[in-house]
Amino acid sequence: MRTCFVAPFEAKTNAKANVSLGGPPQWLAQVEANAAKPPVDVLIMTPDLALTAAKADLVDDFTVDKLPNLAKIPQQLTDSVMGKGTLFDYGVGGITFHKERVKNPPKSFAEFVDRVSSGDLVASVPSISYAVTPIMLIWAMAKALGGGVENVDPFFKAMEKMKSNLVFWGGPNDFFNHLSSGEADCGIYFDGRTWNHYDSGATWIDFINPEEGGSLNGVAVQKPKNANPLAWEYINEVLDAQNQTKFADIMNYGVTNTDVVYSEKLKPRITPWQNTAFPPYEQIAQVRNEWVDRWNREIGR
Numbered sequence: 001m002r003t004c005f006v007a008p009f010e011a012k013t014n015a016k017a018n019v020s021l022g023g024p025p026q027w028l029a030q031v032e033a034n035a036a037k038p039p040v041d042v043l044i045m046t047p048d049l050a051l052t053a054a055k056a057d058l059v060d061d062f063t064v065d066k067l068p069n070l071a072k073i074p075q076q077l078t079d080s081v082m083g084k085g086t087l088f089d090y091g092v093g094g095i096t097f098h099k100e101r102v103k104n105p106p107k108s109f110a111e112f113v114d115r116v117s118s119g120d121l122v123a124s125v126p127s128i129s130y131a132v133t134p135i136m137l138i139w140a141m142a143k144a145l146g147g148g149v150e151n152v153d154p155f156f157k158a159m160e161k162m163k164s165n166l167v168f169w170g171g172p173n174d175f176f177n178h179l180s181s182g183e184a185d186c187g188i189y190f191d192g193r194t195w196n197h198y199d200s201g202a203t204w205i206d207f208i209n210p211e212e213g214g215s216l217n218g219v220a221v222q223k224p225k226n227a228n229p230l231a232w233e234y235i236n237e238v239l240d241a242q243n244q245t246k247f248a249d250i251m252n253y254g255v256t257n258t259d260v261v262y263s264e265k266l267k268p269r270i271t272p273w274q275n276t277a278f279p280p281y282e283q284i285a286q287v288r289n290e291w292v293d294r295w296n297r298e299i300g301r
Contacts, residue, residue: 001044004247009237015230024049031058031224038224041231042238046131047081047281048288050220054084059222062086066232069239072257077218077273080281085222088238089247089255092271093136094214096194097186098179099206105186108211109144112186117161124178124187127168128295134288135279136215137188138295144212149283152291156298168301179205190217192253195269199252207269213277 006017020027024045031038035058045053053059061083064071070078070086078086095112097105102121106112116123126133138155145154159166167184169175172193178184180202191214194207221238223231237243241259248255249263254270262270 004243004250005234005237008240008243009234012237013230013233015233017234028053028058032056035224036226038227040224041227042234043085043220043222043224045085045220045222047087047218047220047279048285050081050085050222051282051285053222053224054082058224059084060225060227062223067236067239069236069241069257072241072259073239074256074258074273076278077256080218080278081220081222085220086239087218087256088221088244089251089253090216090218090273090276091190091192091253092209092214092276093132093140093188093190093217094210094271095186095208096175096179096189097206097208098204100204101182102185105206105208106210107208109141110212112210113141113145113158113162116165117158119165121185122165122167122183123162124167124169124175124184124189126175126188127170127301128292128299129170132217134291135281135284136190136217138291139279139284140213140215140277141188143277144210149280149287152294156294159299163299176202176205191269191271192251195252209271209275213275214271216273216276216278 001019009017020040027040027043028049030040062070062078062085073086095106106115115121126137138152141158142148142152142155145158147154167178169178175187175189176197191207194205197205221235223235239257241257244255244257245260248266252269254273
């Protein structure tokens with residue numbers, strides 16, 4: 001953030017931008033507590049919390065006159081947070097595998113379920129303690145197997161079939177340890193983190209976007225109402241193609257400005273957002289607690 005967005009903002013405006021460490025729930029709570037004078041001028045949010053902020057009327061509308069670079073962001077990505085923000089980068093939740101042990105990896109969620117169920121593969125999947133599990137695992141697998149937000153039975157039936165050959169990860173490093181130690185052969189994980197491990201020396205790791213489309217897990221940027229107007233200048237830098245290109249090179253994740261041209265190294269790693277499964281974030285937020293409760297009753301880990 002400091003290298004890709006803060007530095008060009010400060011160079012253009014001679015203003016100072018401080019990066020606040022923390023997380024979206026904390027930042028949103030701070031804005032809610034003091035909406036008249038928010039202590040945070042720019043919010044970096046998960047889409048579900050971005051929608052919470054939008055519905056509570058805590059954030060401003062995004063328009064091209066305020067943000068010229070918004071014209072280069074696909075409209076669907078702005079609409080996904082009610083036009084009160086937009087997505088600036090994203091990861092894909094797909095199938096990561098140990099390519100030395102898995103010569104013929106599953107190409108789809110359906111094949112993944114069949115092969116784990118049969119004992120051909122041992123898989124590591126996120127536990128319910130991981131914040132994005134309802135989207136990247138429950139919804140994505142349910143949709144791939146013929147269900148969706150209204151019907152996650154296919155997911156829970158698949159988990160029942162696979163249970164003898166599953167291990168669970170609570171944090172991203174747990175997953176990597178499962179694959180490197182041989183405790184698992186493959187699993188559901190993020191593309192960007194997979195390639196970060198690869199670049200750190202784990203050249204045995206690889207990633208596949210499932211044929212049905214892995215879940216798109218976006219990161220939204222928003223401006224609280226009554227925040228410093230200079231926030232618009234900063235957010236415009238976040239949406240800038242050159243700055244996003246640099247961000248993608250560092251993070252190994254996809255970005256959203258349509259003028260971005262990925263490097264030869266990065267291009268084969270990035271799944272275009274159009275080839276992902278686009279989650280209905282607002283609908284998922286309404287049933288998330290029900291899914292968590294059902295997970296705790298039926299899976300328990």
